[in-house]
Amino acid sequence: MKNQTKKLLVRSEKSIHSQTPRIEINLTKIAHNAEQLCELYRSKEIDIMGVTKVVCGDPMIAKVLVAKGINVLTDSKLINIKKMRDAKIKATFVLLKTPAMSEIEAVVKYADISMNTELSVIKRLSIVANQHHIRHQVILMVEMGDLREGIMPANIEQFITETQKLSGIKIVGIGANFACLSGVKPSAKSMLYFSSLASQIELKFSLPLLYISGGNSANYNWFMTSVNTMNINNVRLGESIFLGREPLDRKVIPNLFTDAFTFVSEVIEAKIKPSVPYGDRSLNALGDCLQFRDEGDIKRAILGVGQQDVRVSGLKSRLNFEIIGSSSDHMILNAQKADLKVGDEVEFDLNYGALLSVMTSPYVKKKYVYSY
Numbered sequence: 001m002k003n004q005t006k007k008l009l010v011r012s013e014k015s016i017h018s019q020t021p022r023i024e025i026n027l028t029k030i031a032h033n034a035e036q037l038c039e040l041y042r043s044k045e046i047d048i049m050g051v052t053k054v055v056c057g058d059p060m061i062a063k064v065l066v067a068k069g070i071n072v073l074t075d076s077k078l079i080n081i082k083k084m085r086d087a088k089i090k091a092t093f094v095l096l097k098t099p100a101m102s103e104i105e106a107v108v109k110y111a112d113i114s115m116n117t118e119l120s121v122i123k124r125l126s127i128v129a130n131q132h133h134i135r136h137q138v139i140l141m142v143e144m145g146d147l148r149e150g151i152m153p154a155n156i157e158q159f160i161t162e163t164q165k166l167s168g169i170k171i172v173g174i175g176a177n178f179a180c181l182s183g184v185k186p187s188a189k190s191m192l193y194f195s196s197l198a199s200q201i202e203l204k205f206s207l208p209l210l211y212i213s214g215g216n217s218a219n220y221n222w223f224m225t226s227v228n229t230m231n232i233n234n235v236r237l238g239e240s241i242f243l244g245r246e247p248l249d250r251k252v253i254p255n256l257f258t259d260a261f262t263f264v265s266e267v268i269e270a271k272i273k274p275s276v277p278y279g280d281r282s283l284n285a286l287g288d289c290l291q292f293r294d295e296g297d298i299k300r301a302i303l304g305v306g307q308q309d310v311r312v313s314g315l316k317s318r319l320n321f322e323i324i325g326s327s328s329d330h331m332i333l334n335a336q337k338a339d340l341k342v343g344d345e346v347e348f349d350l351n352y353g354a355l356l357s358v359m360t361s362p363y364v365k366k367k368y369v370y371s372y
């Protein structure tokens, strides 16, 4: 073959990254939310752990949290913790879920503290910690009714007795978690129970608990309605910092920004078409059966994003465009409201699930914004 170099296009990394879809991350608004929440919770002597899992351990965001006084960061993925450490973020790092047996070495290496519920895992952590001549710190998660992770309260004392025999381990706290799997809310009663459990443990084992971690963003209503938050001294917050809402009723927390994140997508087709499909129908490409309202011919705009980029059901258009449906790489809007043209950008708010999906998607470009 002849030398074809002259015909080749320059294919650099840069040229394949388009401007959309992108997630605009307003660090100034996140900083404001973090500051406000720190102040609010500290008014009742509660410190915040910043939960970075929904932002995939993004170091730019982590840095903002630390700058606002959140010096303990927690993530469910070690790879995110490593990423933040590599970026020289100065914080105490907590692994937010009970370690897998297969990652114990890495847990001891990268996490200062891990949340735990299994004795066999803690035994392994102890062995590895001893090999490295350190004591790995653990927070024991207690089951409070949501039925995700947790040691049953009836077994916690026995569990602590066994854990205290392990030389490589130091128990630094206990934690409760609500409203993650089953939507069970933290009630005055369950929080009182958790609090008294902490007191009993401290007394019985002469074990001061550095972290009595009462829950997550879903504890907001409990916090606001409790004159006395007892000995609870910590909550782990993700959603309320990043999206400015409490997750149970989706209410906006006063003075917080709910639009620190903006998902931006681009119109790739805009045409007048019927509002109802024609031809014999089966399920769509993703196995769903969409419903359609007959509005006659409508302006339909296609955005060049789909389920591969974002959890579409968690998006809400800032201009209230109705999302008609989506497939893996296309999302269709009812564009009757405005004259959307090819090349136009459309902005969306994201809920927690949508934010999680865009921050982990390799297709979504990140853009940091530094002003209100």
Ligand SMILES: *Cc1c(COP(=O)(O)O)cnc(C)c1O
Pocket: 051, 053, 054, 096, 177, 180, 215, 216, 217, 218, 236, 237, 238, 239, 240, 247
């Ligand atoms: C995700 C998670 C949190 C944070 O929840 P938010 O609703 O984002 O505040 C706290 N604790 C645990 C154990 C979690 O898994």
